[in-house]
Amino acid sequence: MRAEIRALQEAMSREGYIADEAIATAVFLTEDLQKPLLVEGDAGVGKTEIAKVLARLRGTELIRLQCYEGLDVSTALYEWNYPRQMLRVRMAEQEGKDAGQMEEAVFGRSYLLERPLLRAITHREGPAVLLIDEVDRADEAFEAFLLEVLSDFQVTIPELGTIRAVHVPHVVLTSNCTREIGDALRRRCLYLYVEHPSLEKEVRILRARVPGASETLALEIGRFLQALRLRRLARSPGVAESIDWAQALARLHLDHLDAELVQATLGCLIKDRHDLRDLKAADLSQLVSAARGAAARAS
Amino acid sequence: MTGDLVVHLARFAGALRSGGVRVSLGDELDALRALARIDLGDPDETRRALRCTLRIRPRDARTFETLFARLWMQTGAGAAPRQAPPASEHGPGNPRPGLHRSPAGGDAREADVEVEVPEGEEPGYSREALLRRKPFDQCDDRDLAEMERLIVRLARRLATRRSRRLVPARGRGRADLRRSLRRALATGGELVWLARRERPVETPRLVVICDTSGSMDAHARFLLAFVRALKRVAKLTEVFAFNTELVRITPWLSAGQQRTVLSRLAEAVPDWSGGTRIGESLDAFASRHLAQLVDARTVVIVFSDGLERGDPELLAQAMRRIRARARRVIWLNPLLSDPRYEPTARGMAAALPFVDRLAPVHDLETLERLLPHLAS
Numbered sequence: 001m002r003a004e005i006r007a008l009q010e011a012m013s014r015e016g017y018i019a020d021e022a023i024a025t026a027v028f029l030t031e032d033l034q035k036p037l038l039v040e041g042d043a044g045v046g047k048t049e050i051a052k053v054l055a056r057l058r059g060t061e062l063i064r065l066q067c068y069e070g071l072d073v074s075t076a077l078y079e080w081n082y083p084r085q086m087l088r089v090r091m092a093e094q095e096g097k098d099a100g101q102m103e104e105a106v107f108g109r110s111y112l113l114e115r116p117l118l119r120a121i122t123h124r125e126g127p128a129v130l131l132i133d134e135v136d137r138a139d140e141a142f143e144a145f146l147l148e149v150l151s152d153f154q155v156t157i158p159e160l161g162t163i164r165a166v167h168v169p170h171v172v173l174t175s176n177c178t179r180e181i182g183d184a185l186r187r188r189c190l191y192l193y194v195e196h197p198s199l200e201k202e203v204r205i206l207r208a209r210v211p212g213a214s215e216t217l218a219l220e221i222g223r224f225l226q227a228l229r230l231r232r233l234a235r236s237p238g239v240a241e242s243i244d245w246a247q248a249l250a251r252l253h254l255d256h257l258d259a260e261l262v263q264a265t266l267g268c269l270i271k272d273r274h275d276l277r278d279l280k281a282a283d284l285s286q287l288v289s290a291a292r293g294a295a296a297r298a299s
Numbered sequence: 300m301t302g303d304l305v306v307h308l309a310r311f312a313g314a315l316r317s318g319g320v321r322v323s324l325g326d327e328l329d330a331l332r333a334l335a336r337i338d339l340g341d342p343d344e345t346r347r348a349l350r351c352t353l354r355i356r357p358r359d360a361r362t363f364e365t366l367f368a369r370l371w372m373q374t375g376a377g378a379a380p381r382q383a384p385p386a387s388e389h390g391p392g393n394p395r396p397g398l399h400r401s402p403a404g405g406d407a408r409e410a411d412v413e414v415e416v417p418e419g420e421e422p423g424y425s426r427e428a429l430l431r432r433k434p435f436d437q438c439d440d441r442d443l444a445e446m447e448r449l450i451v452r453l454a455r456r457l458a459t460r461r462s463r464r465l466v467p468a469r470g471r472g473r474a475d476l477r478r479s480l481r482r483a484l485a486t487g488g489e490l491v492w493l494a495r496r497e498r499p500v501e502t503p504r505l506v507v508i509c510d511t512s513g514s515m516d517a518h519a520r521f522l523l524a525f526v527r528a529l530k531r532v533a534k535l536t537e538v539f540a541f542n543t544e545l546v547r548i549t550p551w552l553s554a555g556q557q558r559t560v561l562s563r564l565a566e567a568v569p570d571w572s573g574g575t576r577i578g579e580s581l582d583a584f585a586s587r588h589l590a591q592l593v594d595a596r597t598v599v600i601v602f603s604d605g606l607e608r609g610d611p612e613l614l615a616q617a618m619r620r621i622r623a624r625a626r627r628v629i630w631l632n633p634l635l636s637d638p639r640y641e642p643t644a645r646g647m648a649a650a651l652p653f654v655d656r657l658a659p660v661h662d663l664e665t666l667e668r669l670l671p672h673l674a675s
Binding site: 183 | 321325329332333337338341348350354356465476477483590592616619
């Protein structure tokens with residue numbers, strides 16, 4: 001493996017993010033080729049965390065744009081500060097200025113409210129990390145608009161003219177795959193699909209993120225989760241859930257999984273009524289003993 | 300960068316394309332730039348870099364891995380692009396023969412009963428009115444063409460939902476401060492005229508899953524015509540066909556005539572008009588496509604008689620997963636038009652708890668009644 005990629009992988013792991021080779025390679029390439037990175041995968045596999053850890057690594061600001069249906073330019077890019085403009089217009093009127101002067105006064109940078117996209121572009125202290133989270137929630141029209149920003153890293157404001165990026169930001173887009181991202185946007189980005197972690201990776205993540213959990217407990221939790229994900233659940237638990245659960249179990253000072261406590265703390269993992277109902281107590285104790293047995297054999 | 304590498308990559312990308320993976324020239328250029336930056340001697344690293352830059356999605360991953368192992372790793376060893384493995388939608392494993400015989404006897408209405416309705420013979424009914432009530436299994440190709448035109452007209456009513464975005468409007472809607480202020484400048488800061496914005500009309504998202512097994516054959520053609528018409532209005536409509544295996548047929552509906560669509564279907568859907576495995580097919584849909592295609596705005600339409608030959612429990616599981624994600628699940632069952640029918644067939648009974656609306660579908664009128672349920 002190339003030394004830079006290995007170094008990046010190690011640096012990420014020092015920041016508490018256990019990245020496999022695919023993730024490290026993708027992050028390396030997105031920085032190197034200066035292209036946005038589109039990260040897809042199930043909920044809770046650590047997509048958003050990639051951007052956060054990248055910002056920490058580069059010691060720069062993380063600018064986050066959370067997408068939702070109905071997101072529009074005035075919340076994503078910029079908005080004029082209307083109350084201030086109104087007041088300024090009144091003042092200009094009293095000063096006896098004509099319409100041209102008034103306009104000049106009112107449409108200046110100081111009357112502009114910068115929203116995340118514009119803030120990422122105008123960030124002065126080195127390139128920022130721009131996280132466009134859950135882009136699949138925004139509608140197609142917004143996607144088309146993102147294209148424009150992400151391909152040229154410039155924004156045109158009719159009253160002000162074109163604003164170019166001071167530094168091209170590192171852009172990470174995440175998607176939970178609730179809908180297909182359009183081809184045009186996909187083509188602008190490099191692509192990474194994050195799977196649920198392997199057992200070995202999950203145990204490493206748990207050890208890094210939940211120092212309170214003993215090695216055997218982490219191993220048993222990992223085994224349990226791997227077996228649970230093979231079931232047909234409406235909402236499969238991701239790494240985020242397994243970390244929560246490990247924290248809960250560590251707080252209870254457990255060294256081993258125990259069927260009763262698993263049942264009691266299942267709400268950390270399973271967040272669907274039907275899934276909860278379908279996982280019978282007998283099922284759970286079988287999963288628990290299988291996890292304990294496998295962990296005991298491994299150690 | 301060597302010219303050899305460029306040629307090799309182009310050949311590899313060509314093979315991916317013929318394997319059904321969409322790779323653009325821009326992707327190839329990115330891949331070349333990436334290859335220059337990584338350790339080409341490390342096959343795993345090369346593979347990861349190519350997956351990232353050629354934008355290989357999970358559904359194309361298998362094709363990619365196969366071709367990578369076969370073409371990329373064997374430089375010069377007769378590495379001409381060959382026909383790639385079958386598209387991912389066909390899934391692993393071939394359909395087992397023996398289970399594919401159409402149900403013995405079959406449905407009485409499936410028989411080729413040709414009841415000609417001569418034009419203008421019945422006074423008081425226009426041809427359109429007649430067409431609306433003509434059972435699908437008695438229609439010929441000419442009826443079909445006319446029906447399609449009629450359906451398109453009906454389907455326009457679908458576009459009634461309001462978007463959450465705001466676009467400039469005249470005379471109604473919310474105040475648009477930005478444009479209002481802009482105009483106020485001309486009148487010395489006095490708000491004489493208020494600009495407004497409102498929500499535009501939005502078309503619904505539909506996913507249609509269509510049973511094409513023997514017992515459904517006569518109806519499937521007409522439902523496909525209906526779906527084609529829907530797709531003209533609701534561009535995001537996705538269509539799947541199944542009998543023993545699930546196949547995505549959306550791409551074929553956008554172009555070409557009904558006949559070509561049907562013949563392609565017959566070629567691609569294993570055992571078109573054979574037996575049915577509803578549970579397995581819906582389960583395949585839930586595992587592979589649910590997350591991408593179905594969200595809280597999407598209406599899922601299942602078109603099947605519910606005569607399940609597999610495990611009803613699997614069917615119930617799959618329906619539950621679909622129900623949990625979709626805005627609404629509609630099950631269209633042609634057998635419902637028979638007054639003696641009760642939805643007690645094993646499959647239908649298993650699916651029923653997860654269906655918002657169970658509706659008959661045997662002529663155009665029943666389809667028309669369905670439209671309001673697709674929109675709201």
